[in-house]
Amino acid sequence: MNRTLATECKNKVGKPVLLKGWMNQLRELGKINFLILRDRSGYIQLVIEDKKELEKVSKYYVGTVIEVEGEVQESKQAELGVEIIKPKITVLNPVEEAPPVEYNKDEIQAELPTILNYRPITLRNRKIQAVFKVQATVLEAFREALRSKDFVEFRNPVLMKTPSESGADVFEVKYFDGKAYLAQSPQFYKQMMVGVFERVFTISPVFRAEKHHTNRHLTELTHMDGEMGFVTSLDEVLEVIEYVVRHIFEKVNEKNADELKLWNVTTPKLPDGKFPRVKVKEAFEMLQKRTGKSPDRKLDPEPEDERGICKWAMEEYNSDVIWLTHYYKNKNLYTQNEGEFSLSYDLLCRGIEWLTGTIRIHEYKKLVEGMKKEGFDLKNYEGYLQAFKYGMPPEAGFSFGLERITQKIFDFDNVREATLFPRDVERLAP
Amino acid sequence: MNRTLATECKNKVGKPVLLKGWMNQLRELGKINFLILRDRSGYIQLVIEDKKELEKVSKYYVGTVIEVEGEVQESKQAELGVEIIKPKITVLNPVEEAPPVEYNKDEIQAELPTILNYRPITLRNRKIQAVFKVQATVLEAFREALRSKDFVEFRNPVLMKTPSESGADVFEVKYFDGKAYLAQSPQFYKQMMVGVFERVFTISPVFRAEKHHTNRHLTELTHMDGEMGFVTSLDEVLEVIEYVVRHIFEKVNEKNADELKLWNVTTPKLPDGKFPRVKVKEAFEMLQKRTGKSPDRKLDPEPEDERGICKWAMEEYNSDVIWLTHYYKNKNLYTQNEGEFSLSYDLLCRGIEWLTGTIRIHEYKKLVEGMKKEGFDLKNYEGYLQAFKYGMPPEAGFSFGLERITQKIFDFDNVREATLFPRDVERLAP
Structure with missing residues (x-):
């Protein structure tokens, strides 16, 4: 018999099926017992009345991998509208010890560090799975x-010979007898690629050697x-991004x-x-008008300011998103300034x-001039400068953080909740 | 006027258009002159008869960024079946120096190292562009x-706390006061994720600190x-891969x-x-029968053997691809052996x-036993082992090299030709 997935059982009422998956829960009530099987499609309930069948699994723990032959039956109470009766169970791979966290509950009763320590199993929690299914969709949709x-x-x-943007906060790699650095962004490469294909995108890991212990780093x-x-x-860039x-x-x-x-959430409200x-x-x-506080106009907005601006956007425009433009002049080498x-x-x-994102400097002379003024060593930027010397159109770009987008869809406090295997100052595993 | 792309001109015969792009070639013949404009859609010919217009561009070099207002006219000889007449040109960003390589020729007359040194401009060569358009399709199709x-x-x-597979050939990263390593593969993570979603995929950079100077490393x-x-x-895995x-x-x-x-190539022949x-x-x-040579049966096939096997596959099965299975037992910690x-x-x-790819060991006890025997320190594999201890189905996986696939579609000798910005022992830039 071919395998049937849990959610496919809806179309097989009255028929025999072969299911495979994890025992996600076993409720032993005596005469009737319920086993929730999890597979890649979802969750389905097995009704176990045969004591012999129950004994096969009752000595094992959540996560035990099983194969089940049974019959599909309609069931008003069951989540899928169907359940499996008369199951014949084969244990494919038993779990012989109780998992350290009860990931099969609706909510995992543990602090975030514990949840992250046990990521390979806490990811099996239904709500946590959901976060990363959404994340996969974000990647695809982008x-x-x-x-x-x-x-x-x-x-x-x-791997880069020269740190991508500035020397600060960059990880150094032992590279044979020399050194390399980990990219802080694909900035230079995407700009070079504009000279090739005009419009390009990349999804890539970026690295920040920032010694911050916050919920956003x-x-x-x-x-x-x-x-x-x-x-x-x-306008033209913002339109594409929107x-x-x-x-x-x-x-x-x-x-x-x-x-x-x-999760009882909705995607952010767009105008x-x-x-x-x-x-x-x-x-x-x-x-300043609303809070009396006067932010330092030479600095970027602080987290508190960003929250204030978003609050205002919701009140004023009924929007969860708002563009903040024309930051005070900054020192990165590639952004166009205006006054x-x-x-x-x-x-x-x-x-x-x-x-x-920013509108970039696309004129070679202007770029070189600015870099010299800021003390960049032009030799380190040979490849980058080539792209401009030999013809670059006016151009602009943008960068989304995958983890932050995911975070804000679920409105998590901590970006780690939206990261499969977070890396921070203290955490490099699992 | 809105911008029209080069290839869109086919549908605008007799109409005025606004084009934007790079001057890819300028042939000055005297009375009639031809400028090939490149944009993201392709290449189109402008016919310049007005001396004033010619003068605007003739002092600049290939790559000069221009904007053109003109009229579309049918042309049997032109590549697109149309050309632009009566162009009014505006130079948006001039190139004031001849590029160090003539990338606008059909073939770049330079050795590979030179081509790679000037990657930001040699990528603008039409044939080289083509390679990376195909590569983008490979990513999408996968x-x-x-x-x-x-x-x-x-x-x-x-970033990993422990080298992913073995300690050899791994890059070390200075990680605050400690060390980290760059992943040699996503192996452990994809196996962990099988416990979560059953079937997973990832496209990711991997790193190999191998001091090889070959055309394949x-x-x-x-x-x-x-x-x-x-x-x-x-069978089941191979079917998915096929x-x-x-x-x-x-x-x-x-x-x-x-x-x-x-490139005058076809994708590899499949049976x-x-x-x-x-x-x-x-x-x-x-x-051995065909060549008289007797490969060392304890080792993996050498490049020469692989070529011999492929030759045989073509003769015997009329196929550019062939599965080589059941390698002699190897020492990685996760592969199932059979005798x-x-x-x-x-x-x-x-x-x-x-x-x-391989069929993996999915039983916790067997995995731990094997790791102990091979001298792996179990403490370093805590997260990985969690996934197995708490329930892992029989599983298998596979890994494609994006560069090699691209290389073989074009049948390049050197994998660098199929890599946008190659990194090797000597090369870390651009």
């Missing part, structure tokens, strides 16, 4: 959206980057309705038309910066 | 094939990994016919039914190993 706009996927290297992250040439206005964001949420709602329901936009200067003035401001844009969502 | 078989995408970490590669649970036979391979080539043929034509299979022992016997052989399978294609 690519789909950009491909539909003529963006070509490429693979950027992670990781040392390894997944960034979803896009870069586009022949940009004529800020399309990507809409597509991600549409796809999540379409593919992951069950997962969202399990009908363009996303609201506010310049940093104006946002700071607004914050005391930079042509930059961050998308905030539910209190946190979620995407960041 | 994911598409596996998603259609219920595989869930996940992101594995690259890189220090950073892209691996496309899949892993599946509830596998009952070798489906993935077929889908990749179908998609490449569908999306990249032009790119293949440009109508199942891919041919041969056990390593039998392959060695066959090689003196391992339950392993490599897919060879056009003379090279292209994909590798």
Whole structure:
């Protein structure tokens, strides 16, 4: 007999089936006993009345891998509308010790560090599974959206001879007799690729050697980057990004309705038309009016400011997202400035910066001039500068944090909850 | 006027258009001059008769970024069947120096190291562009094939506390006051994830600190990994992989016919039914008969052997691919052995190993026993072992090298030609 998945049983009422999966729960009530089987499609209930069958599994623990022949029967109470009766069970791989955390409960009763220590089994929790099913959809939707706009996927290297943006907070690698560094972003490569394909994207790990112990810092992250040439206005880039964001949420709602329901969450609220936009200067003035606090106008907004701006966006525009543009001039080598401001844009969502991007300097001379002024050693940027010397269109780009997007869909406090295997100052395993 | 892409001009005969792109070639013939404009869609010819217009660009070099208003006219000789007449040109960003390599020729007249040194501009060569358009399709098709078989995408970490497979050939990272290592493969993580989603895949950079100076070794590669649970036979895994391979080539043929034509290549020839299979022992016997050479049966096949086996597969089965299975027992900690052989399978294609995989050990006790025997320190594998202790189905997996697949589609001698920004013992830039 061929294997039937749990959710396929709906179409096999009255028929014999062969199921395979994990024993996710066993309720022994005496005469009638219930075993919940988990497989890749979902969860289904087996009704065990035969004592011999019960004995096969009752000595083992949650996670025991089994094979079941049984019959599908309608059941109003069962989640799938069907259950399995008269099961004949074969244990394929027993679990002989109780798991250290009860991952098969609706909620795992443990602190986050414990949950992360036992990640290989806590990921089997239904609600936690849901988070990473949604994350898989985010990855797929991001690519789909950009491909539909003529963006070509490429693979950027992670090992670099020169730290990508600045020397600070970069991990050093022993590279044979010399050194290499881990990419802090695919920034330089995506810009080079604009000279090749005009519109490109990459999904890549990025690394930050920041010694922060906060709920928003990781040392390894997944960034979803896009870069586009022949940009004529800020509007044009923001439009593409807004399309990507809409597509991600549409796809999540379409593919992951069950997962969202399990958490009782909805994807962030987007306005009908363009996303609201506010310049940093104006946002700071607004914050001052509302809170009395005067943010330091030379610095980027602090977490508290970002929350204040998002709160205002919801009240004013009924939107969970808001563009914060025209940050005060910054020192990265590739961003275009305009007077005391930079042509930059961050998308905030539910209190946190979620995407960041800028219009780039595309003129070789201007780029070199700026780099010299800031003390960059041009020799280290030979490849990057080639791309500009030999013809670069006006261009702009953006970078999403996969973990943050996932975090904000579920509105988690800690980005680690939205990371499969988080890496931070203290954590490198599992 | 809105921008029109080069290939869209076919539908705008007789109409005015606004084009944007790079000057890819300028042929000055006197009265009539031809400028080939490159944009993300392709190449189109402008016919310049107005001297004033010619002067705007003739002082600049290939790569100069321009904007053109002109009229579309049919042209039998032109590649697209149309050309642009009466162009009014605006230079958006000039190139003021001749590029160090003539990338706008059909073939770049330079050795590979030079081509790689100037990657940001040599990638603009039409044939080289084609390689990486195909590579983008391979990535997309791999994911598409596996998603259609219920595989869930996940992101594995690259920073590891313990080297993933063995201590050899691993890069060491300075990690705050301690050390970390770069993943040699996502092996452990994909196996852990089988306990969560049953079927998973990931596309990820992997790192090999091998001091080899060959045409097949890189220090950073892209691996496309899949892993599946509830596998009952070798057949079942190979069938999934064969489906993935077929889908990749179908998609490449569908999306990249032009790119293949440009190189005058076809995707590797696949047999109508199942891919041919041969056990390593039998392959060695066959090689001995055909060549007189007797390969050392304790070792893996050498490059020369792989080429011999592929030659035989083509003669015998009219196939560019062949499964080589049942390698002699190896020492990795996770592969199931059967007597003196391992339950392993490599897919060879056009003379090279292209994909590798094995049936895994899924029983906790057997895994621990084997690791102890081989001297692995169990403490370093806590997370990995958790997944098995608390319930793992019979499972198997596979790993494709993205660069090698691309290499074999174009039948390049050197894997670097199929790598955007190769990393090797000597090369870390651009």
